[in-house]
Amino acid sequence: MNFSEIWIRRPVMTILVMSGLLLLGVLSYRQLPINNLPNVEFPTVTVTASLPGASPETMAATVATPLEKSFSSIPSVSSMVSTSTLGTTAISIQFDLERSIDAAAQDVSAAINAASGVLPRNMPAPPAYKKVNPADMPIMVVSLVSDTIPVTEMNDYAENILIPQLSTVPGIAEVDAIPPQKYAVRVQLNPEILANRGIGINRVLTAIQNGNVNLPGGTLEGANTSYTMDAKGQLTSAKAFQSLIVSYQNGYPVRLGDLGRVIDGVQNDKSSARFLTDGKARQAVCLRIRKQPGANTVQVAKLVKARINDLKHTMPVAVSMLTAYDLSLFIGTPSSTSSSP
Secondary structure, rough: OOOOHHHHOOOHHHHHHHHHHHHOOOOOOOOOOOOOOOOOOOOOEEEEEOOOOHHHHHHHHHHHHHHHHHHOOOOEEEEEEEEEOOEEEEEEEEEOOOOOHHHHHHHHHHHHHHHHHOOOOOOOOOOOOEEOOOOOOEEEEEEOOOOHHHHHHHHHHHHHHHHHHHOOOOOOOEEEEEOOOEEEEEEOOOOHHHHHHHHHHHHHHHHHHOOOOOOOEEEEOOOOOOOOOOOOOOOOOOOHOOOOOOEEOOOOEEEEOOOOOEEEEEOOOOOOEEEOOOOOOEEEEEEEEEEOOOOOOHHHHHHHHHHHHHHHHHHOOOOOEEEOOOOOOHHHOOHHHHHOO
């Protein structure tokens, strides 16, 4: 008796088994994720450190090198690449595929703590690490553009409203703004004026720090009423900084505006994004959207587009939300991608 005989003698059983396999195959096919590349998880940890004002050479010598020496003792490291720019160092550590990303992140955290003793003491914050997968490319990039609203206000709208709303879409892993365009006041000092007045940069820095504080004012207690004191010591515009007193000379105050220029700007003015529309390049804030591992790219993109259409009704009239990149257009069927915003 061979293997085929039992199926030939029992045709009803054969039909039922084949029908069950066919049904199981159809159900399994509908559950398959749709993506442009196979889902491969590379255990990768990225460490970032900042030292404002330091040159790339200084960052490489005083920050990147000590961290790399500490990371080299971690087992199962397959590659390590560091990039040092003005005031910032980024180190990408990739581990072997069989290494657990959670265990690798713990080893990286311990290595950072071990190297903290040899890092510069004037770093504003200790190095931070983040678990990433370099194979997870964004599935969508959405741009905010406007001809009248400043880019800093669009950045605030994106971080406070759009990013929290889009992050709740099922299948979304991360939504971030690139490049960040947070508001900041920039002070551009004139070295000749400083030399003529005999004022050092450290003195100006101390005056800015002491004149821009946000402390509680306390309360005033009366017989029947209690008043809360609101001390408005936080300076929020370039105009407010211009009148800040740095020192007194010959009985007259020397204000910050007398020593150079004080302008409204962004924290990082070395990078910006522009979106070309109607033949004109406009400043933009781009939202980079990443999906969770194993999620269906086409289905997640549909949900994101539906959420974007709902958010457009709550946006300021002067702001336009445009799709700069949509990965689902390359991997989905024409019927599934024809409704992109």
